Amino acid sequence: MAGHSKFKNIMHRKGAQDKKRSAMFSKLSREITVAAKSGMPDPDMNPRLRLAVNAAKAQSMPKDNIQRAIDKASGNDVENYEEIRYEGFGPGGVALIVEALSDNRNRTATNVRTAFSKNGGNLGASGAVSHGFDRMGLIEYPTSVGDHDKVFEAALEAGAEDVTFDEGHEIWTALDSLHEVAKALEAVLGPAEGAKLAWRPQTKVDVAEDDAASLLKLIDTLEDDDDVQTVWGNYEVSDEVMEKLG
Template structure:
């Protein structure tokens, strides 16, 4: 139940870069729009929308932005976004998934392909790497100033209904069945824990070390994808140290 943190490998760099570039509200708006469009504008009956609204609030997204995204989904105006997942390999043969929300399929496909090919990667067919990842609920709790040891945290996590707990010096990482994420989150918050993040992620079943001579190229590819306005999430199976 314990092990080296993959926070940086899976999601940490994405969150930091999105915030620095001021794009997080734009991406959240589209995700709220898609959730409301597919499941309705009422978060009480739409778990996906409820999760996105919680993420938006945690990111301090203005209420007007949230309302505008929901109103757009409820009416006939606005862009018609679709979700497309691209699969392939990064430098070093590392499996990678790229989730996008786009109103122009051709534009997005071209830009994603360029990010792959210019940085030593290659796109694959649909289904070529998706089976190497598992969809999971993911919660992170910082250990800083947290008066809880690993045994106590393990008990609370299992009582909350989670599947797995990974620990490092800085973090507790909690994995759940996707459908159980809201209940696990509510249980942990009810016990007084402050959650650093909570979201649905694609977790690689096995990690692949990135060859030393491919690390810089690997980062360039991930950066190129994350800088794309149409890209909402990037997941990879690369095994990198925190320093790398």
């Protein structure tokens, strides 16, 4: 299990999935609103908004919810969300980058710092770990879209830089090519499950069983926070360790 915000295989409680789905819709709505406010409220004229809307559609977010989030950007009562990045270390020396959209910097900073300190990690200064990551575009497709060769050929033709597989196809692009590659792939493979700016680790850390449980708890705690949008890390947890924890 590689290190970024994807934990479909560790839903420990039966009711957790619905709760996480509701939280996911809330975060998708926030990103749509911020994207719409940062440019034109038309997805065809606003690349960031188009990616946000496509990501919401891929998660079966109702059309009314999507339109409401877009409309909210032009309202007088819209919250002023600030994009904030936190960097720190988790159990086993794992490097983590936490991206948030917040209307209260102090609240978010306190929550993130508390999550790190209570789960065997420590929050670092800006730039503490990001030097070990590359800022790239990431497009995700499920396994049902086709085999790896098919996706690899389509990605290469669309101008992607790399394709990896971890519970699905992960297509990596240059930072400024994300929108164009995503649009080209959509014409061939259909809408992506996700398309966003990402932090790709230059090297990965194998996490021992003793540290894995604490690390996953830390990431879950961070992702459960309403202000946190994504958590990226340079960790690798083996299938054997995941089975023991499951």
